[in-house]
Amino acid sequence: MNSNTTPSAAPPVARLIEAFNRLPGVGPKSAQRLTYFMIRMPREEAEALAEALLSVKDRIVLCSICLNITESPECSVCTNARRDRTRICVVEEPLDVLAIERTRAYAGLYHVLHGSISPVNGIGADQLKIRELLDRLRDESVTELILATNPNLEGEATSMYLQRLISPLGIKITRLARGLSSGADLEYADEMTLANALEGRSEIVIDREASAG
């Protein structure tokens, strides 16, 4: 956004609007709303926000092993001796690690690619942290690689790409199940989701002893 869109704003205000406008998902109107909210904010809150922003820039680094965002050279997952070191779950973004951790269903390690292959946006495999993943896999203790990229065309392309690179090594490669989400209506499901759900259907096993008891 340039200053022409906020002709009457004082220069510091226009600068802040422009700074907000550069954030992903923040349009000109939202940038203006955020700026005028900040103007009315008490000084100590504004200082706390500025301090938090600078601290993120000063103290945050990428984990030297999994490339997740961390405050120390190695993140808390990679240094945790109780994590299963034979499994690596590959995700696109650091936020995906948080989402999987919230499930408490996974105790292995992670690898963050920092994106997915997006040819139409000019993002190729060499712009992702794939070389670092291959270096980790040379360690023979890894027996399973879980591909947890997003279930869309670019995420799938990234998974297929990794699979071709890694499969000759003989490591078990799995991916997250595809199918219907909990609470969804079948009639609104798209054909790909339904087809994937049918392909990945599982047998209902009845525990006869438990039901008799």
Add this chain to the structure above:
Amino acid sequence: MRHLDLGEADRLLWLLTPQRGVLRATARGARKPGSKLGGHIDLLCYVKLSIREGRDLHGVSQADTVDAFRGMRTDIGRVSRGLYMAELAQQVSVEDAPAPAVFRLLVNGLGWMATTESPDALIRWYVLRLLTITGFMPEFGSCAECGNVLEPGDHVFSAERGGLVCPACRSQGSDVLHPASLGTIKVLRHLARSDYPAVAALSVGEEERRQIERILRAHASTVLDRGVRSSAFLDEIRDWPEAGPVPGGLHRGS
């Protein structure tokens, strides 16, 4: 054709439509797992949409998949070619200008990409057909410089002059010239006048294939006046063998 994440869980879409060419629209909540839109609006999907007109951006209110080209989506080689086809279609289309022929060509092309035995032949045919329906078909019958009908000879292709150039005219100008053997010219003429199913089984030698690709790429980038971003990924994947280790991959002992 292309998408960007927007806000908390929305998606900004670049759509190719027959009636209005390229449209930009937002799909609210499309990134949430339970979204009614999310599964329908992935890249390279043929979808029926209800669009709510907006001042700056339109909004998608309903979506229903017509064809997701599943046979293409499970093969990285086909995906890379499909993305290349879509990017080319987007580049020749503009916002709010009808593009029924480009739309139909892309839908048919992606449908064939899901099933064809010869995806590279499809790409060659598609690029030439796209250039033809948008008015940029190269001249293969006569010299693009002097207009004389081409007799068998040592011809070259000039993207700047828009077609084949005869031996007498090749030294005029300082443009980049691409070799075009008799076999290459025959294949190009056949591609230009045939529908895809008729050229699917056409056998093309390695040298002719290379010449045709250089010619079509040079012509497309001259006409479009910019590069095609997805071509780098297409080239990388195309060099991979059908099966087994790939360049830069891991193998036992590496």
